Amino acid sequence: MTIPAPDHKRYFIEKLGLSERLMERCLGEALSAGGDYADLYFESVTSTSLGIDESLVKSASQGISVGCGIRVVSGERTGYAYTDDLSSDRLLRAARTAALIASGPAKELMSGFRHAETPTSLYPVAGATNDAEIAEKLKLIQRADAAARAYDPRITQVRAGFNDELRRILVAASDGTFASDTQPLARLNVFVIAKDASGNQGAGSTSRGTSGGGGRVTLDFFEAEKSPEHFAREAARTAILQLDAVEAPAGEMEVVLGPGWPGVLLHEAVGHGLEADFNRKGTSAFAGMIGQQVASSKVTVVDNGLMPNRRGSINMDDEGNPTQETVLIENGILKGYLSDKLSSRLMGTPNTGSGRRESYHHIPMPRMTNTYMLNGDDMPEDIIKSVKRGLYAVNFGGGQVDITNGKFVFSASEAYLIEDGKVTRPVKGATLIGNGPEALKYVSMVGNDLALDEGIGTCGKAGQSVPVGVGMPTVKLDRMTVGGTGR
């Protein structure tokens, strides 16, 4: 599905009173002490958040944030300043502050911007939130609350939230870039507590369950594709399951990861290590490994920002470059890095449109979009059957990686024992740990059931959060360390 792109620029020109003439003046000021490149990043975000708790709508909030970040790049040096006041005085002052990074004669400015035209959009663009929509959103979380409570009498607490934002951005740069986008983002979350007085052999047990999803979608997504009831039942199911979970095993063993969100493995094990900034500086465990075998030949991993409506997708990155599909690992061989303007210029490698940032307060850097493993030939049931004793992990809380030594963890929130080729008992949450450049070499089977996550991922790097997606088919790793307490 493609959607004709509206003219995103008009908002900045008409509503915020900015002009191309002012932007040129700011760029001129930014390069007044020399420098190779300067850009202006205008951003306007409106966000809404609604929460139901104990079946009461207890929270409702709205926020507006408007500002501009100005960057000057001189060689490997970056100067940055931002302002939340878009008057010409403040903008020019921010430009002068950013310019302090460079020390040389003023740089001649190009004349005229190159207006980038995106013919289609990967996502719909909603207007400003109106009252009718807020009522619709309230209904969504009320339905989630009711469905979670109806699932099982042992569900004792339910919280559900709906968060959405509309982010308008415009990038004007000294290289002639003049590009804009309007990015919607919505997410529904459900959190439940289950309590069973007779659980845990009569000692009583309590557990939690969470679920959620969304994307760059309008409200009808939650009617047509993923209903509040779907997320509510999923959260309730996980919590009830955990009431009787046994100790997770400890030690090295065979691990089968289910399809979808377990793809967070790829995000941590290889994704971050392939961001160009770490490789340019030689601080990544993957530095200098292009062309080398870093995974089993069954493994192909891509980063794809072009998937319609996905949480990690973007029409353009936060430097005004179109996003793309980038092959990171092909049949086990390391193929390429994720790059922004700075790293691509300094390394002489392609710009993959991966320059992203949390907000106008932040300097852009190479980031992932939707990162996933392509399908293999194995049937998921054959993969399970092949395991004598191991762990089947189908859902995860989150992960983390040390880029430099490559060690990564991800924490299972729903997992089961596999005994003699059969999925048996649910186990408690456990952290899995591995080494990025090694872990995927132990992938021995890849399923044909590729799925992406439900749209809940937020990736943090150097204090900046951006929405991302992950995915993979069912995958078997012959060895991985599982951090439980049991045998």
Added chain:
Amino acid sequence: MSQTASPLASQLLSSDLKQLAADVLAKAMKAGATDAEAVVYEGDEFSALVRLGQVETLKESGSRAVGLRVFIGQRTASTSSSDFSAESIQRLVDGAVTLAKITSEDPFAGLPETEAFGSIPGDLSLYFDDVHEQPPAERIEIARRCEAAAMAYDTRIQNSGGGDFDTATSHKILMNSRGFTGEYRRSYCGFSAAPIAVDEKGGMQRNYWYSNSRTTRLLESPEEIGQEAARRTLKRMGARQVKTQQAPVVFSPEIARGIIGNIFSAAEGDAIYRNASIFAGQLGEQVAGENITVVDDGTMVFDRNGIRVGGFGTSPFDGEGLPTRRTVLVERGILKNYVMNTYTGRKLGMKSTGNASRGLAGNPGTGAGNFFLEPGTLTPTEILADVKNGLYVTEVMGFGVNLVTGDYSQGASGMWIENGELAYPVEEITIAGNLKDMYKNIVAIGNDLVFRGASAAPTLRVEGMTIAGA
């Protein structure tokens, strides 16, 4: 106040910010709110990163925002904006009032009772002019010296994540329709180095060390911090896995403070009234060993080399305008107090402990002041001395802490302990247990309590955890 060094410094005067808060409140009451609370925030930030001796990034800016929370009877909603124009302020007010009408009546919602408001008297020494006044060139020079000291420490230090220097100053005003007005400024400065060591096979390890304070006068020597960063990095060289086993685990102060920090989260009123905590229903019960006393204190002012300086978790009032205070959460292993804001206090039939935290928008949450475990008498060396075979943890990774069940499973790295001494570095292992057991199995507590942030804990030794590795 002296002249400021930053070109973007303090855009508005305190009186202007107060006037803005008062205007917002008046507009909200006029628009139909029965109670309202406004927060106005203004801040400046500076950060410099020097890598391999060259300035890599330099960032300097100021920002501001206003947040409004309104009540219409027992319905509530909030809005926030970074735009201070009259049109935006009106939208902020109208938005909050409109939103409040769609929320539910909640008998526990509402501003605190008027008699509860207050502010710690006297100067808490939270703001120092020197942070703002320090010229950027001096800050950059400290970052450069810190990184250079790390790089020069050992030939195996061959790369660097850089040396950095950050400052932040902020000014916050909280005002509500029940007559509370409070404001404070805070300053922060800090620097660090993140050297990278490379072994003969090309394997890399990175670590870092830092110094921070509310005043530049109390920052440590850039050279000493750089050298400590290098030592911490070199200690990780040649790390290996160990076999899966049960063994004593010693937590360094940096990691112990996370383990102890979970006590605060588990005692938050929000988690208690939902039954979503290992501490639910445990008030007055033994939840930890008799050697454990845990305190939250939002009022601490330290004397450091003769300079009075407020703690990183110190403030005169909390996010709702209640005076901060000292609360003992766990005393000799007995759970004595939950930590609450006004709402969670009412839910539990108790009173707020002055722990409300408030962002720009949303209902208040719960936040710690200065949070710590009372130190013991053993030196870290003595704590290690009794361990024949065990793990000394200097880093944990992951999100494997479940406060509902207490289940704990984290990635870890550190040193293996043999016969009471640190023998060799280990990595790619996990440690697991249950917080309920861990708090009762803390068999040794160090005397090395140092506040490098708002929370702190000394070295700890915990028995009975499972280490998973090869």
